[in-house]
Amino acid sequence: MKNNIEFYNSISGRKETFKPINSSQVLLYGCGPTVYDAPHLGNFRTFVFYDLTIRVLELNDFSVKSVINITDIDDKIISRANSEKVAYDKITSKYESIFIDQWKRLNNQLPTHFIRATENISEMISFIEDLLSNNFAYVVNGSVYFDSKNSKIDYDKFVSNEEIHKDQNSEKKFQSDFALWKAWKKEDEEIFWDSPWGKGRPAWHTECSVIASNFLGNSIDIHCGGIDLKFPHHQNESVQVEALSKKIFTRYWLHSEHLLLEEDKMSKSLGNILSVQSLEEEFSLESIRLFLMTAHYRSKITFNKNLLIESQKMISKIERFIDNFNLRLDSKKFKNYDFVNEEIDFINALNDDLNTPKALGVFFNFINDFNKKNNSSAGNLKNAEREKAESFINLFNSVFQCLSVGKSNPLSDNIKDLLQTREQARAEKNWELADQVRDSLSNLGWIVEDTPKGPKVIRKK
Numbered sequence: 001m002k003n004n005i006e007f008y009n010s011i012s013g014r015k016e017t018f019k020p021i022n023s024s025q026v027l028l029y030g031c032g033p034t035v036y037d038a039p040h041l042g043n044f045r046t047f048v049f050y051d052l053t054i055r056v057l058e059l060n061d062f063s064v065k066s067v068i069n070i071t072d073i074d075d076k077i078i079s080r081a082n083s084e085k086v087a088y089d090k091i092t093s094k095y096e097s098i099f100i101d102q103w104k105r106l107n108n109q110l111p112t113h114f115i116r117a118t119e120n121i122s123e124m125i126s127f128i129e130d131l132l133s134n135n136f137a138y139v140v141n142g143s144v145y146f147d148s149k150n151s152k153i154d155y156d157k158f159v160s161n162e163e164i165h166k167d168q169n170s171e172k173k174f175q176s177d178f179a180l181w182k183a184w185k186k187e188d189e190e191i192f193w194d195s196p197w198g199k200g201r202p203a204w205h206t207e208c209s210v211i212a213s214n215f216l217g218n219s220i221d222i223h224c225g226g227i228d229l230k231f232p233h234h235q236n237e238s239v240q241v242e243a244l245s246k247k248i249f250t251r252y253w254l255h256s257e258h259l260l261l262e263e264d265k266m267s268k269s270l271g272n273i274l275s276v277q278s279l280e281e282e283f284s285l286e287s288i289r290l291f292l293m294t295a296h297y298r299s300k301i302t303f304n305k306n307l308l309i310e311s312q313k314m315i316s317k318i319e320r321f322i323d324n325f326n327l328r329l330d331s332k333k334f335k336n337y338d339f340v341n342e343e344i345d346f347i348n349a350l351n352d353d354l355n356t357p358k359a360l361g362v363f364f365n366f367i368n369d370f371n372k373k374n375n376s377s378a379g380n381l382k383n384a385e386r387e388k389a390e391s392f393i394n395l396f397n398s399v400f401q402c403l404s405v406g407k408s409n410p411l412s413d414n415i416k417d418l419l420q421t422r423e424q425a426r427a428e429k430n431w432e433l434a435d436q437v438r439d440s441l442s443n444l445g446w447i448v449e450d451t452p453k454g455p456k457v458i459r460k461k
């Protein structure tokens with residue numbers, strides 16, 4: 001089933017019908033995290049959007065080869081390692097593990113490859129040597145810069161006129177030139193690699209260009225990233241590959257919008273830290289994932305905890321539906337059935353530039369209509385009706401992944417921990433804490449009832 005998929009291509013500024021270079025496999029690259037700190041919710045908005053893109057392609061029977069880089073060397077990592085007086089790879093391995101753990105627990109599929117920058121330094125050096133030997137780059141004081149004028153590359157496609165590159169680096173010949181290799185400086189202390197131009201390290205744009213072209217080739221189908229990477233990062237990634245290959249590097253550029261916290265963009269540099277870890281204390285990971293998909297990926301979201309509570313309510317509603325009609329979750333099941341109209345509308349919404357709000361609307365309309373039609377007969381639902389509902393639930397979850405498949409115990413560890421904390425608080429007559437925990441459980445969609453046999457939780461109606 002290969003349906004028509006349309007993606008909004010950030011470079012052309014319009015929706016385009018998706019046609020991969022090779023119909024048997026889609027090549028997709030996503031810019032990954034810089035592992036100097038734990039990722040925040042804004043980072044995961046982008047990463048869940050990568051997962052969504054891949055799942056929608058797979059739903060349409062495309063096989064996807066995906067590569068996501070891990071930036072494990074950069075100025076922030078060096079300064080953190082040197083100020084904490086620890087090896088840089090102590091910092092990067094710690095935050096890489098946190099990133100991958102959260103990636104998995106938020107139900108993102110693993111990409112074909114996660115690739116660390118530091119494992120490809122020699123490939124980056126030979127790529128820079130190729131640019132130098134073609135006169136597309138020049139060396140100044142041990143640093144290497146891309147020569148934007150000599151490369152004769154079309155720069156205008158990435159940048160609108162009002163965007164001005166404010167980098168005042170005096171070593172560069174032209175404003176639009178950029179670093180490929182950064183020479184060692186005293187503050188870097190012991191962190192450097194040897195190169196034909198002296199000690200130093202590759203620059204970020206070069207990391208992504210080399211990892212993408214080494215693992216996927218010089219022409220890829222889809223390049224994803226947060227909108228803040230469009231310029232200059234993606235421009236610079238693209239022009240250096242195209243200078244050498246003389247081919248279009250990426251056919252579809254997909255950029256996700258920011259998650260905002262009040263008035264500011266959520267980024268570490270602005271100090272607006274909202275870690276997944278801290279949110280997990282109050283909300284389920286499934287509700288965090290669903291929240292990140294409730295808005296269209298190209299719309300800004302302003303974060304507020306009520307939105308997570310709303311997402312949790314949506315999940316509770318689906319879980320009640322599943323319980324009520326005794327439906328089975330089975331990730332493969334929907335493929336065995338012919339899709340009904342509502343399912344086709346759901347798939348069409350996703351194929352229309354990943355329109356998740358519209359797809360959610362179709363899905364919840366189905367649930368509401370089904371409830372109205374069958375509520376009196378929940379106990380003796382006809383097989384055909386049950387199959388229809390199971391098919392759609394499983395189709396929904398194949399993309400949204402916010403229902404736990406095959407979980408024998410519906411209580412997550414988080415809920416169990418909260419219940420235990422409440423019992424402890426009650427034993428110690430700490431009523432205030434016990435009430436706070438009861439409220440947290442309520443936010444997660446659970447009501448606690450104290451019975452002679454101990455506390456029991458039931459899903460909120």
Ligand SMILES: [Zn+2]
Nearest residue numbers: 031032208233
């Ligand atoms: Zn990148």
